[in-house]
Amino acid sequence: MSVARVKPEISRIVGVEVWFCSVDDLNSVDHEQVRSLLSSDEQARNRRFLVDHPRHLHAAAYALARHAIGRRLGLPPAELRFGRAPGGRPFLAHPRGMLDFNLAHGGGLAVCALADGCRVGIDVEPADRPELSLELLDGLLAPGERDRVTARQGSARQEALVGLWVGKEAVAKAHGGGLSLPLDRLVVPEGDGPVTMTAVAGALPPVWRLHRLRPDRRHRMALALALAPDAPAAISFHDATQVFRGHRPPAASAGPA
Protein backbone atom coordinates (compact mmCIF):
# COMPACT_ATOMS: atom_id res chain seq x y z
CA MET A 1 0.00 0.00 0.00
CA SER A 2 1.42 3.40 -0.95
CA VAL A 3 1.65 5.94 1.85
CA ALA A 4 3.22 8.69 -0.24
CA ARG A 5 0.05 10.09 -1.85
CA VAL A 6 0.52 13.42 -0.09
CA LYS A 7 4.14 14.58 -0.15
CA PRO A 8 5.36 17.64 1.77
CA GLU A 9 7.48 20.13 -0.14
CA ILE A 10 10.92 20.83 1.28
CA SER A 11 10.78 23.37 4.13
CA ARG A 12 7.06 24.01 3.61
CA ILE A 13 5.19 24.41 6.90
CA VAL A 14 2.57 21.67 7.12
CA GLY A 15 -0.69 23.04 8.49
CA VAL A 16 -2.51 20.61 10.79
CA GLU A 17 -5.93 21.18 12.37
CA VAL A 18 -7.59 18.95 14.94
CA TRP A 19 -11.32 19.51 15.48
CA PHE A 20 -13.44 17.82 18.10
CA CYS A 21 -17.06 17.88 19.23
CA SER A 22 -18.54 16.66 22.50
CA VAL A 23 -21.77 14.95 21.41
CA ASP A 24 -22.94 14.67 25.03
CA ASP A 25 -23.23 18.47 25.07
CA LEU A 26 -25.64 18.55 22.11
CA ASN A 27 -29.42 18.28 22.43
CA SER A 28 -31.84 16.55 20.06
CA VAL A 29 -32.33 19.69 17.94
CA ASP A 30 -28.55 20.07 17.61
CA HIS A 31 -28.24 16.41 16.56
CA GLU A 32 -30.81 16.97 13.81
CA GLN A 33 -28.92 20.05 12.69
CA VAL A 34 -25.63 18.12 12.64
CA ARG A 35 -27.20 15.34 10.57
CA SER A 36 -28.52 17.85 8.06
CA LEU A 37 -24.91 18.83 7.25
CA LEU A 38 -24.18 15.34 5.88
CA SER A 39 -24.53 14.23 2.27
CA SER A 40 -27.48 11.97 1.44
CA ASP A 41 -25.15 8.91 1.38
CA GLU A 42 -23.74 9.82 4.78
CA GLN A 43 -27.25 10.34 6.14
CA ALA A 44 -28.32 6.94 4.80
CA ARG A 45 -25.31 5.33 6.48
CA ASN A 46 -26.05 7.24 9.67
CA ARG A 47 -29.62 5.90 9.79
CA ARG A 48 -28.24 2.35 9.93
CA PHE A 49 -26.95 2.94 13.48
CA LEU A 50 -29.71 1.67 15.74
CA VAL A 51 -28.23 3.04 18.97
CA ASP A 52 -28.35 6.81 19.55
CA HIS A 53 -24.83 7.40 20.90
CA PRO A 54 -22.80 5.82 18.06
CA ARG A 55 -25.23 7.37 15.55
CA HIS A 56 -24.58 10.83 17.02
CA LEU A 57 -20.81 10.25 17.03
CA HIS A 58 -20.80 9.15 13.39
CA ALA A 59 -22.87 12.17 12.29
CA ALA A 60 -20.71 14.58 14.29
CA ALA A 61 -17.48 13.19 12.79
CA TYR A 62 -18.66 13.71 9.21
CA ALA A 63 -20.18 17.10 10.03
CA LEU A 64 -16.82 18.09 11.54
CA ALA A 65 -15.01 16.91 8.42
CA ARG A 66 -17.32 18.97 6.19
CA HIS A 67 -17.11 22.02 8.43
CA ALA A 68 -13.33 21.95 8.93
CA ILE A 69 -12.33 21.02 5.36
CA GLY A 70 -14.82 23.48 3.84
CA ARG A 71 -13.46 26.26 6.08
CA ARG A 72 -9.87 25.33 5.23
CA LEU A 73 -10.50 25.29 1.48
CA GLY A 74 -12.97 28.19 1.42
CA LEU A 75 -15.70 25.96 -0.04
CA PRO A 76 -19.29 25.28 1.00
CA PRO A 77 -19.24 22.01 3.02
CA ALA A 78 -21.88 20.48 0.72
CA GLU A 79 -19.46 20.69 -2.27
CA LEU A 80 -17.02 18.23 -0.69
CA ARG A 81 -17.04 14.57 -1.71
CA PHE A 82 -15.43 11.79 0.27
CA GLY A 83 -14.19 8.44 -0.99
CA ARG A 84 -13.01 5.37 0.88
CA ALA A 85 -9.79 3.44 0.16
CA PRO A 86 -9.92 -0.39 0.09
CA GLY A 87 -8.71 -0.68 3.73
CA GLY A 88 -11.57 1.59 4.86
CA ARG A 89 -9.61 4.84 5.10
CA PRO A 90 -11.67 7.87 4.01
CA PHE A 91 -10.16 10.51 1.71
CA LEU A 92 -11.16 13.77 0.06
CA ALA A 93 -12.32 12.79 -3.44
CA HIS A 94 -13.40 16.31 -4.46
CA PRO A 95 -11.58 18.60 -4.66
CA ARG A 96 -8.43 16.48 -5.02
CA GLY A 97 -5.26 18.04 -3.66
CA MET A 98 -2.76 18.01 -0.84
CA LEU A 99 -5.28 17.92 1.99
CA ASP A 100 -5.51 14.68 3.96
CA PHE A 101 -7.93 13.97 6.81
CA ASN A 102 -8.86 11.30 9.31
CA LEU A 103 -11.78 10.71 11.69
CA ALA A 104 -12.24 9.04 15.05
CA HIS A 105 -15.01 8.62 17.58
CA GLY A 106 -14.57 7.41 21.13
CA GLY A 107 -16.23 8.04 24.50
CA GLY A 108 -18.23 11.23 24.01
CA LEU A 109 -16.04 12.81 21.36
CA ALA A 110 -16.07 12.91 17.57
CA VAL A 111 -12.77 14.07 16.09
CA CYS A 112 -11.48 15.13 12.67
CA ALA A 113 -7.82 15.89 11.89
CA LEU A 114 -6.64 17.60 8.68
CA ALA A 115 -3.12 17.99 7.36
CA ASP A 116 -2.17 20.06 4.36
CA GLY A 117 0.88 18.22 3.03
CA CYS A 118 1.22 14.86 4.78
CA ARG A 119 -0.86 11.86 5.84
CA VAL A 120 -2.60 12.21 9.18
CA GLY A 121 -4.09 9.75 11.65
CA ILE A 122 -6.15 10.47 14.76
CA ASP A 123 -7.54 8.38 17.60
CA VAL A 124 -9.44 9.14 20.81
CA GLU A 125 -10.55 6.96 23.70
CA PRO A 126 -11.91 7.51 27.21
CA ALA A 127 -8.90 7.71 29.58
CA ASP A 128 -10.22 4.79 31.65
CA ARG A 129 -11.57 2.62 28.83
CA PRO A 130 -12.18 -0.58 30.84
CA GLU A 131 -12.28 -3.11 27.97
CA LEU A 132 -8.63 -2.43 27.10
CA SER A 133 -6.36 -4.92 28.86
CA LEU A 134 -2.87 -6.36 28.43
CA GLU A 135 -4.51 -9.65 27.42
CA LEU A 136 -6.57 -7.93 24.70
CA LEU A 137 -3.45 -6.22 23.32
CA ASP A 138 -1.36 -9.37 23.51
CA GLY A 139 0.98 -9.46 20.49
CA LEU A 140 0.35 -5.80 19.64
CA LEU A 141 2.79 -4.22 22.12
CA ALA A 142 6.61 -4.16 22.07
CA PRO A 143 8.27 -5.62 25.21
CA GLY A 144 9.30 -2.12 26.39
CA GLU A 145 5.74 -0.89 25.96
CA ARG A 146 4.36 -3.80 27.98
CA ASP A 147 6.90 -2.97 30.74
CA ARG A 148 5.72 0.64 30.67
CA VAL A 149 2.22 -0.58 31.53
CA THR A 150 3.11 -3.24 34.11
CA ALA A 151 5.34 -0.75 36.01
CA ARG A 152 2.14 1.09 36.98
CA GLN A 153 -0.85 0.21 39.12
CA GLY A 154 -4.56 0.99 39.17
CA SER A 155 -5.84 3.92 37.14
CA ALA A 156 -2.29 4.95 36.12
CA ARG A 157 -1.89 1.52 34.56
CA GLN A 158 -5.15 1.80 32.64
CA GLU A 159 -4.23 5.29 31.43
CA ALA A 160 -0.82 4.04 30.25
CA LEU A 161 -2.55 1.29 28.29
CA VAL A 162 -5.03 3.72 26.75
CA GLY A 163 -2.16 6.10 25.88
CA LEU A 164 -0.30 3.32 24.11
CA TRP A 165 -3.37 2.18 22.23
CA VAL A 166 -4.45 5.60 20.93
CA GLY A 167 -0.84 6.22 19.83
CA LYS A 168 -0.69 2.98 17.86
CA GLU A 169 -4.14 3.45 16.32
CA ALA A 170 -3.27 6.99 15.24
CA VAL A 171 -0.14 5.70 13.45
CA ALA A 172 -2.06 2.77 11.91
CA LYS A 173 -4.77 5.14 10.70
CA ALA A 174 -2.29 7.61 9.18
CA HIS A 175 -0.93 4.67 7.20
CA GLY A 176 -4.34 3.17 6.42
CA GLY A 177 -3.38 -0.44 7.12
CA GLY A 178 -5.16 -0.49 10.47
CA LEU A 179 -4.65 -3.53 12.64
CA SER A 180 -2.99 -5.41 9.77
CA LEU A 181 0.27 -3.50 10.48
CA PRO A 182 2.98 -5.04 12.71
CA LEU A 183 1.87 -2.93 15.68
CA ASP A 184 4.30 -4.64 18.08
CA ARG A 185 7.14 -3.13 16.01
CA LEU A 186 5.67 0.37 15.82
CA VAL A 187 6.88 1.67 19.17
CA VAL A 188 5.05 4.82 20.26
CA PRO A 189 6.46 7.36 22.74
CA GLU A 190 4.64 8.19 25.98
CA GLY A 191 4.48 11.87 25.08
CA ASP A 192 5.15 13.68 21.82
CA GLY A 193 7.94 12.06 19.82
CA PRO A 194 9.17 10.06 16.84
CA VAL A 195 7.85 6.69 15.61
CA THR A 196 10.22 4.57 13.55
CA MET A 197 8.33 3.11 10.58
CA THR A 198 11.00 0.84 9.09
CA ALA A 199 8.94 -2.26 10.00
CA VAL A 200 6.31 -1.14 7.46
CA ALA A 201 7.35 -1.67 3.83
CA GLY A 202 7.14 1.53 1.80
CA ALA A 203 6.34 3.87 4.70
CA LEU A 204 7.89 7.26 3.97
CA PRO A 205 9.52 9.13 5.56
CA PRO A 206 11.16 6.36 7.65
CA VAL A 207 10.43 8.20 10.92
CA TRP A 208 7.01 9.75 11.63
CA ARG A 209 5.85 11.80 14.55
CA LEU A 210 3.22 11.45 17.24
CA HIS A 211 1.57 14.24 19.22
CA ARG A 212 -0.49 13.81 22.36
CA LEU A 213 -3.54 16.06 22.71
CA ARG A 214 -5.79 16.56 25.72
CA PRO A 215 -9.30 17.68 24.69
CA ASP A 216 -10.59 17.35 28.27
CA ARG A 217 -9.89 15.39 31.46
CA ARG A 218 -11.87 12.32 30.38
CA HIS A 219 -10.31 11.49 27.01
CA ARG A 220 -6.91 10.73 25.56
CA MET A 221 -6.14 11.64 21.95
CA ALA A 222 -3.15 11.01 19.68
CA LEU A 223 -2.29 12.57 16.35
CA ALA A 224 0.15 10.85 13.96
CA LEU A 225 1.77 12.63 11.04
CA ALA A 226 3.70 10.95 8.21
CA LEU A 227 6.20 13.74 8.58
CA ALA A 228 9.84 13.80 9.73
CA PRO A 229 10.18 14.87 13.38
CA ASP A 230 12.20 17.97 12.46
CA ALA A 231 9.90 19.13 9.62
CA PRO A 232 8.07 22.38 10.33
CA ALA A 233 4.40 21.95 11.23
CA ALA A 234 1.79 24.28 12.70
CA ILE A 235 -0.80 22.34 14.73
CA SER A 236 -4.02 23.98 15.93
CA PHE A 237 -6.70 22.47 18.12
CA HIS A 238 -10.39 23.47 17.88
CA ASP A 239 -13.43 22.67 19.99
CA ALA A 240 -16.35 22.74 17.54
CA THR A 241 -19.04 21.82 20.06
CA GLN A 242 -20.33 25.41 20.11
CA VAL A 243 -20.41 25.48 16.31
CA PHE A 244 -22.98 22.69 16.34
CA ARG A 245 -24.81 23.91 19.44
CA GLY A 246 -27.40 26.29 18.11
CA HIS A 247 -24.85 27.38 15.46
CA ARG A 248 -23.29 29.99 17.72
CA PRO A 249 -19.83 31.28 16.67
CA PRO A 250 -16.92 28.81 17.06
CA ALA A 251 -15.01 28.70 20.35
CA ALA A 252 -11.44 30.09 20.33
CA SER A 253 -8.87 27.42 19.50
CA ALA A 254 -7.10 25.77 22.42
CA GLY A 255 -3.49 24.59 22.49
CA PRO A 256 -2.03 21.07 22.26
CA ALA A 257 -1.53 19.25 25.61
Ligand SMILES: CC(C)(COP(=O)(O)OP(=O)(O)OC[C@H]1O[C@@H](n2cnc3c(N)ncnc32)[C@H](O)[C@@H]1OP(=O)(O)O)[C@@H](O)C(=O)NCCC(=O)NCCS
Ligand atom coordinates in the same frame (compact mmCIF):
# COMPACT_ATOMS: atom_id res chain seq x y z
C1 LIG B 1 -9.23 1.48 11.25
C2 LIG B 1 -9.37 1.18 12.73
C3 LIG B 1 -7.99 1.24 13.34
C4 LIG B 1 -10.36 2.16 13.36
O1 LIG B 1 -10.43 2.00 14.75
P1 LIG B 1 -11.72 2.18 15.71
O2 LIG B 1 -11.16 2.41 17.08
O3 LIG B 1 -12.66 1.07 15.47
O4 LIG B 1 -12.48 3.45 15.25
P2 LIG B 1 -12.07 4.99 15.29
O5 LIG B 1 -13.13 5.73 15.97
O6 LIG B 1 -10.68 5.20 15.79
O7 LIG B 1 -12.07 5.38 13.75
C5 LIG B 1 -13.12 5.08 12.92
C6 LIG B 1 -12.93 5.85 11.64
O8 LIG B 1 -11.62 5.61 11.13
C7 LIG B 1 -11.68 5.73 9.71
N1 LIG B 1 -11.06 4.53 9.17
C8 LIG B 1 -11.63 3.34 8.87
N2 LIG B 1 -10.71 2.51 8.38
C9 LIG B 1 -9.54 3.18 8.37
C10 LIG B 1 -8.21 2.84 7.97
N3 LIG B 1 -7.90 1.65 7.47
N4 LIG B 1 -7.25 3.78 8.11
C11 LIG B 1 -7.54 5.00 8.61
N5 LIG B 1 -8.78 5.37 9.00
C12 LIG B 1 -9.75 4.46 8.88
C13 LIG B 1 -13.15 5.87 9.32
O9 LIG B 1 -13.43 7.23 9.07
C14 LIG B 1 -13.86 5.40 10.56
O10 LIG B 1 -15.10 6.02 10.79
P3 LIG B 1 -16.34 5.81 9.79
O11 LIG B 1 -16.43 4.35 9.56
O12 LIG B 1 -17.49 6.38 10.56
O13 LIG B 1 -16.01 6.58 8.57
C15 LIG B 1 -9.94 -0.20 12.95
O14 LIG B 1 -11.29 -0.20 12.58
C16 LIG B 1 -9.30 -1.31 12.22
O15 LIG B 1 -8.13 -1.41 11.94
N6 LIG B 1 -10.14 -2.30 12.04
C17 LIG B 1 -9.72 -3.60 11.73
C18 LIG B 1 -9.86 -3.89 10.30
C19 LIG B 1 -8.51 -4.11 9.76
O16 LIG B 1 -7.54 -4.41 10.39
N7 LIG B 1 -8.47 -3.99 8.47
C20 LIG B 1 -7.25 -4.16 7.80
C21 LIG B 1 -7.11 -3.15 6.73
S1 LIG B 1 -7.57 -1.56 7.36
